[in-house]
Amino acid sequence: DAGVIQSPRHEVTEMGQEVTLRCKPISGHNSLFWYRQTMMRGLELLIYFNNNVPIDDSGMPEDRFSAKMPNASFSTLKIQPSEPRDSAVYFCASSLRVANSPLHFGNGTRLTVT
Amino acid sequence: GESVGLHLPTLSVQEGDNSIINCAYSNSASDYFIWYKQESGKGPQFIIDIRSNMDKRQGQRVTVLLNKTVKHLSLQIAATQPGDSAVYFCAENIAQGAQKLVFGQGTRLTINP
Numbered sequence: 199d200a201g202v203i204q205s206p207r208h209e210v211t212e213m214g215q216e217v218t219l220r221c222k223p224i225s226g227h228n229s230l231f232w233y234r235q236t237m238m239r240g241l242e243l244l245i246y247f248n249n250n251v252p253i254d255d256s257g258m259p260e261d262r263f264s265a266k267m268p269n270a271s272f273s274t275l276k277i278q279p280s281e282p283r284d285s286a287v288y289f290c291a292s293s294l295r296v297a298n299s300p301l302h303f304g305n306g307t308r309l310t311v312t
Numbered sequence: 313g314e315s316v317g318l319h320l321p322t323l324s325v326q327e328g329d330n331s332i333i334n335c336a337y338s339n340s341a342s343d344y345f346i347w348y349k350q351e352s353g354k355g356p357q358f359i360i361d362i363r364s365n366m367d368k369r370q371g372q373r374v375t376v377l378l379n380k381t382v383k384h385l386s387l388q389i390a391a392t393q394p395g396d397s398a399v400y401f402c403a404e405n406i407a408q409g410a411q412k413l414v415f416g417q418g419t420r421l422t423i424n425p
Contacts (some may be wrong), residue, residue, distance in 0.1 A: 202355070229411055241356070241401065241415040254412065289355050297409055298344040298363055303355030 200224070202304035204290050210310045216278040219307045222271055223292030231291040231301060232265055232275050241289070247273065248295050280311045320399060322420045331389040333419045335402035340383060344405035346413065347376060347387045349398045356401060356415075359387070389421075397423050 203222040211217055223230050231246040245255040250267045258265070262281070267273040277284055287308050291301040325331045337345065343364040348356035362369045362376045362385075369376050375388040385402050399420050403413040 231411075231413075240417045243412065243414070246411065253410070291355075293411060295411075297411075298361070298405070299411065300346055300358045300361055301411070301413060302358065303348075305353070305355045 202290055202292050202302055204288075204304035204307050206307055207305070208308045208310075210312065211280055212312055213281055214279045215311075216276065217280045217284075217309060217311075219275040219288050219290075219309070221273045221275070221290030221304060223273070223290070224302055225271070226294070227292035227302070228270065228295040229293045229299075230267060230273050231293075232273070233289040233291065233303075235287045235289060235306070236285075244275070277309075280309075282311045285309055285311050320418050320420045322422060324422045324424055325392050326424050327392060327394060329392055331387075331392045331396070331421060333387045333389075333400050333421065335385040335387075335416050335419075337383050337385055337402065337404045337416070338414070339404060339406045340380070341408065342404040342406050343408045345376070345378060345385050346403045347374075347385075348401045348403060348415075349396075350401065350418070351398045359400075392421075392423055394423050394425070397421060 205220045228249050232244040233241050235241045244257045245265045247267045265275045287306040289303050289306045291303040293299045293301045346361040347359045350356045360371045360376050367378050373390045377386045399418045401418045402416045
């Protein structure tokens with residue numbers, strides 16, 4: 199039973215470059231979440247989708263960040279242009295769209311912007 | 313307990329002892345709480361959850377206690393094993409009817425042989 203799949207596992211890029219992170223949620227889950235984890239700020243919710251529609255993007259730090267979910271089995275988080283302060287581990291999670299349903303996380307993408 | 317900043321609180325226990333990890337949550341309206349375990353290089357892994365209409369829930373070797381009066385959550389792990397070494401996070405759903413989980417800063421659990 200495949201869990202949430204994220205790619206790439208590691209990404210190293212130079213400041214100013216575009217970065218695209220990818221996520222495949224668990225089949226049958228209809229809610230998808232993007233989180234960012236840093237030592238200073240812990241796990242922060244960036245954005246979440248229900249049935250492929252963005253519901254709450256209040257956690258997206260700036261206009262440089264954008265997320266899409268073109269279908270039920272794929273989502274992307276894009277940073278353009280990237281900056282060193284964007285360095286973090288980015289997690290995708292999915293869940294059933296029912297109240298009080300736990301989130302299931304992928305193993306994250308570690309992003310380093312130099 | 314929880315703290316903000318670079319240094320995670322750490323709990324060290326002897327193998328075989330029981331562990332208790334505490335969490336103070338922020339929103340008195342939160343209706344759902346989850347404990348997650350995160351091992352190095354992996355994403356948070358679901359352990360156990362509890363709804364606000366309960367004060368205790370048990371799983372396999374784990375128990376979660378909820379005290380809404382003081383906004384306190386705890387995770388008890390029985391007979392701690394080396395594989396329990398990880399960072400443990402509590403999370404609260406701050407938006408009733410939605411799924412907006414806010415995570416605490418985490419507690420690092422280390423097991424002494």
